[in-house]
Amino acid sequence: MDLSFGSRYATFRESVRSFLALHGASAPAVPPDLRALPTLRWQQRLLEHGYAGRAIPTRYGGYGATPDILETRIIAEEFAEAQVFPGLSGQGIMMLVPTLIEFGTEAQREQFIAPTLRGDLIWCQGYSEPNAGSDLASLTTRAVLVGDEWVINGQKIWTSTAHLADWMFCLVRTELTSPKHLGISFLLLEMSTPGIEVRPLVTMTGDASFNEVFLTDVRIPATQIVGGRGEGWKIANALLSHERGMLGNPNVTLQRFNALVDLFRQETIDGRRLIDDPVWRERLLKLQGRMLALRCNDLRVLSGRLNDRSAPLAAMLVKLEGTELRHEVEGLAIDALGELGVLYRGSPLLRDQGLWQQHHMYFLGLIIGGGTSQIQKNIIAERGLGMPREPKLAAG
Amino acid sequence: MDFGLSDDQTLLQTSLSRVLNVAAPLARVRRFAEDETDKASDVWDALASLGLPGLVIAPARGGMGLGLLDAALAAECLGRHVAPIPFAATSVMVPLALQDAGTTAQCARWLPSLAEGACTAGLAVSEHTGAKEDAGVRYIDGRLCGRALFVLDFAADVFLVADESARLYLVERDAAGLEARSLVSIDRSRRLGELLFRAVPAVCLPGSENPLVLQRTLDRGRVLLAADTLGAAQHMLDAAVSYAGTRQQFGRVIGSFQAVKHLCAEMAAALEPCRALLWYAAHSLDLEATDAHITACHTKAHMAEVGKFVAKTATEVHGGVGFTDLLGLHYWFKRIGLNRQWLGSPERLRHEAARAQGYA
Ligand SMILES: Cc1cc2nc3c(=O)[nH]c(=O)nc-3n(C[C@H](O)[C@H](O)[C@H](O)COP(=O)(O)OP(=O)(O)OC[C@H]3O[C@@H](n4cnc5c(N)ncnc54)[C@H](O)[C@@H]3O)c2cc1C
Numbered sequence A: 001m002d003l004s005f006g007s008r009y010a011t012f013r014e015s016v017r018s019f020l021a022l023h024g025a026s027a028p029a030v031p032p033d034l035r036a037l038p039t040l041r042w043q044q045r046l047l048e049h050g051y052a053g054r055a056i057p058t059r060y061g062g063y064g065a066t067p068d069i070l071e072t073r074i075i076a077e078e079f080a081e082a083q084v085f086p087g088l089s090g091q092g093i094m095m096l097v098p099t100l101i102e103f104g105t106e107a108q109r110e111q112f113i114a115p116t117l118r119g120d121l122i123w124c125q126g127y128s129e130p131n132a133g134s135d136l137a138s139l140t141t142r143a144v145l146v147g148d149e150w151v152i153n154g155q156k157i158w159t160s161t162a163h164l165a166d167w168m169f170c171l172v173r174t175e176l177t178s179p180k181h182l183g184i185s186f187l188l189l190e191m192s193t194p195g196i197e198v199r200p201l202v203t204m205t206g207d208a209s210f211n212e213v214f215l216t217d218v219r220i221p222a223t224q225i226v227g228g229r230g231e232g233w234k235i236a237n238a239l240l241s242h243e244r245g246m247l248g249n250p251n252v253t254l255q256r257f258n259a260l261v262d263l264f265r266q267e268t269i270d271g272r273r274l275i276d277d278p279v280w281r282e283r284l285l286k287l288q289g290r291m292l293a294l295r296c297n298d299l300r301v302l303s304g305r306l307n308d309r310s311a312p313l314a315a316m317l318v319k320l321e322g323t324e325l326r327h328e329v330e331g332l333a334i335d336a337l338g339e340l341g342v343l344y345r346g347s348p349l350l351r352d353q354g355l356w357q358q359h360h361m362y363f364l365g366l367i368i369g370g371g372t373s374q375i376q377k378n379i380i381a382e383r384g385l386g387m388p389r390e391p392k393l394a395a396g
Numbered sequence B: 001m002d003f004g005l006s007d008d009q010t011l012l013q014t015s016l017s018r019v020l021n022v023a024a025p026l027a028r029v030r031r032f033a034e035d036e037t038d039k040a041s042d043v044w045d046a047l048a049s050l051g052l053p054g055l056v057i058a059p060a061r062g063g064m065g066l067g068l069l070d071a072a073l074a075a076e077c078l079g080r081h082v083a084p085i086p087f088a089a090t091s092v093m094v095p096l097a098l099q100d101a102g103t104t105a106q107c108a109r110w111l112p113s114l115a116e117g118a119c120t121a122g123l124a125v126s127e128h129t130g131a132k133e134d135a136g137v138r139y140i141d142g143r144l145c146g147r148a149l150f151v152l153d154f155a156a157d158v159f160l161v162a163d164e165s166a167r168l169y170l171v172e173r174d175a176a177g178l179e180a181r182s183l184v185s186i187d188r189s190r191r192l193g194e195l196l197f198r199a200v201p202a203v204c205l206p207g208s209e210n211p212l213v214l215q216r217t218l219d220r221g222r223v224l225l226a227a228d229t230l231g232a233a234q235h236m237l238d239a240a241v242s243y244a245g246t247r248q249q250f251g252r253v254i255g256s257f258q259a260v261k262h263l264c265a266e267m268a269a270a271l272e273p274c275r276a277l278l279w280y281a282a283h284s285l286d287l288e289a290t291d292a293h294i295t296a297c298h299t300k301a302h303m304a305e306v307g308k309f310v311a312k313t314a315t316e317v318h319g320g321v322g323f324t325d326l327l328g329l330h331y332w333f334k335r336i337g338l339n340r341q342w343l344g345s346p347e348r349l350r351h352e353a354a355r356a357q358g359y360a
Helices: A007-026 A037-050 A067-080 A093-101 A106-118 A230-247 A250-265 A278-306 A312-316 A318-342 A352-368 A373-386 B007-025 B028-032 B043-046 B066-080 B087-099 B106-118 B212-244 B259-287 B292-318 B319-323 B330-341 B346-356
Strands: A124-125 A143-148 A149-160 A167-173 A184-190 A196-202 A210-221 B121-124 B136-140 B143-149 B158-162 B168-172 B180-183 B192-201
Touching: A007 A067, A037 A106, A067 A184, A067 B007, A093 A106, A093 A124, A093 A167, A093 A210, A093 B007, A093 B028, A106 A149, A106 B106, A106 B158, A124 A149, A124 A210, A143 A167, A149 A167, A149 A184, A149 A196, A167 A230, A184 B106, A196 A250, A196 B330, A230 A318, A230 B087, A250 A278, A250 A318, A278 A312, A278 A318, A278 B143, A278 B259, A278 B292, A278 B346, A312 A318, A312 B066, A318 A373, A318 B259, A318 B319, B007 B043, B028 B330, B066 B087, B066 B259, B087 B106, B087 B121, B087 B158, B087 B212, B121 B143, B143 B158, B158 B192, B168 B192, B168 B212, B212 B259, B212 B292, B259 B292, B292 B319, B292 B346
Parallel strands: A124 A167, B121 B158
Antiparallel strands: A143 A149, A149 A210, A167 A184, A196 A210, B136 B143, B143 B192, B158 B168, B180 B192
């Protein structure tokens, strides 16, 4: 262990604080409008100061810093403390960029990474299909190479932000004679390509945040494949670990926890502040303890990646534990607010624009999305603990 | 910058485990549990030969001068083996309190023999983590009066005792007016007891005028008990996974049933983050970081919750045999049970963490 919080870090923390003091007021409110100018300007400012794209090489539009877990933690803590929007974190930035860095061609990196980091390119992830959810590898959307073009037919579903996206990275079946996991390729489609139809689906939050995407004779250049033919499953799995880390990110939960503490200090029941009620305080502190454990776990995983000391089990549990925790943090605000907690958008007396309810529901979605909690437990048991695999019922 | 264990620390755990496998198998723990006069000096000597008693004591006093993180890693090994020896008080909390707050003469008198393992020290501070019954110790005219419950490392030659004002005193076991009375807990792998003081002459550690000395001592103990629980819970999880891989029902190993797999996954998902939490908490105390107290409270509280869950669930995975004395899994269950209550229950510790953050 070497977490010498030496003077270098004190200076670094000061610099983050003064950045926030100077610029924090120009940050967009959460959740931000992804296309709005203030959001993009804020993202640009974060990139310039190394608070976004921090470890991405400068030639791809990043800040080019050597990864340092304490700096990462300090940035997360200070943004959380100030409750300032810490920058864009969609599927493009969190998943596609690391994938291109690992598996993309130089041309793909140059074309996509910088505009993605700036927020100019919004991506969506086209994996799930009506009949391929948890059993993703059974997907049937097909791409056939005709001349120097892929011709794609099929349907995707639950595609978050497809209605806003410029591009989609997706998994399609290209090798019809290969076994199911080896027949899949990873393609990049521009959403304006003829033959793509996006139909929004309204979710329980009342928003249309995900979609059905119909693909009919969609033609794209043969070069828009990442990795080789049939390598899609391998690539998707490599980046699922990024997605799962992102979905349960305890540093984002810290922001919400701090907001929850503020709420507890402001709201009263029978004239008494929530924070002064031992029952509510106990529930608050219980969540804080779990969050602290996950934040330490996060440091260990990050540090393991940087120092070649992998901790596979520690990484595998992040999605499961992190999304459940976040759902409970949002839920505690609702419980503590009593009847005020059930008010929703448009109502008088509404607290925090209804965000507690919205996130509480949305994080139930994320307990399901990105591999359900049950699937996470299968993975932890089988790969993490080496327990026997499910007996296969049907050949697949 | 590195969040992880050093090679030396990994080696420390390997060597301790190797010795404990030989010196303290379950059969040995059972003998200790059944015989109140057994001091497990064979186990103690085997560990003393590795330097365990002097792990954190300054080299100038005959110790190894290592940190609390190293001590926590050792405690984890002891918990994993339900080792029937004293550790938290005698090897860490008392020596470090002496180093923090004792006079040179007090340090010279006790530290070398504690480091060598020639004597052991207990700690009587439970009244500061929730006084039960009429317990409480007062210092009047050079003498201690009152009662101290739930003493750590009870079978000791000398005790460090906290009075009502959080000052710390040294009292030898054979001091006039001191009565030591055993208590019987579910956890038979460690001795537990109370001390009755009838005007017992005692000397103060002068530095303990500062109440932070007691707080830091308690925080160290909390991290060590959390580490002990981590080790014990890890053993229970490992035992459950291994049992589920061999026991057959309905023509297949029970570990291939998803219900059983998910129980194990839930245990692992809850337990694994505790490892990082514990390293962080111990390291924060070593660095005297500003959040060290809050972290120590949270670590013990959270570890207690996870430990309780694992202890129950791992027993369930074993079916009927898990409930028997024959298998002996209950030694770990009970160890986790005592650790949970000692030096502050989870609810109390969370209240303390709340206070330290200005929430209460
Ligand atoms: C908010 C949200 C956003 C999403 N965003 C995207 C996106 O951007 N792109 C994308 O491609 N997909 C996205 N998804 C889809 C998501 O990945 C799938 O919903 C998820 O993988 C589950 O698949 P399914 O919905 O078909 O459920 P099913 O697979 O039908 O699962 C139904 C139930 O059966 C259980 N189950 C299934 N198989 C097993 C098993 N082997 N063992 C135990 N239990 C099992 C599941 O745990 C679940 O409880 C999103 C989903 C949500 C909710």
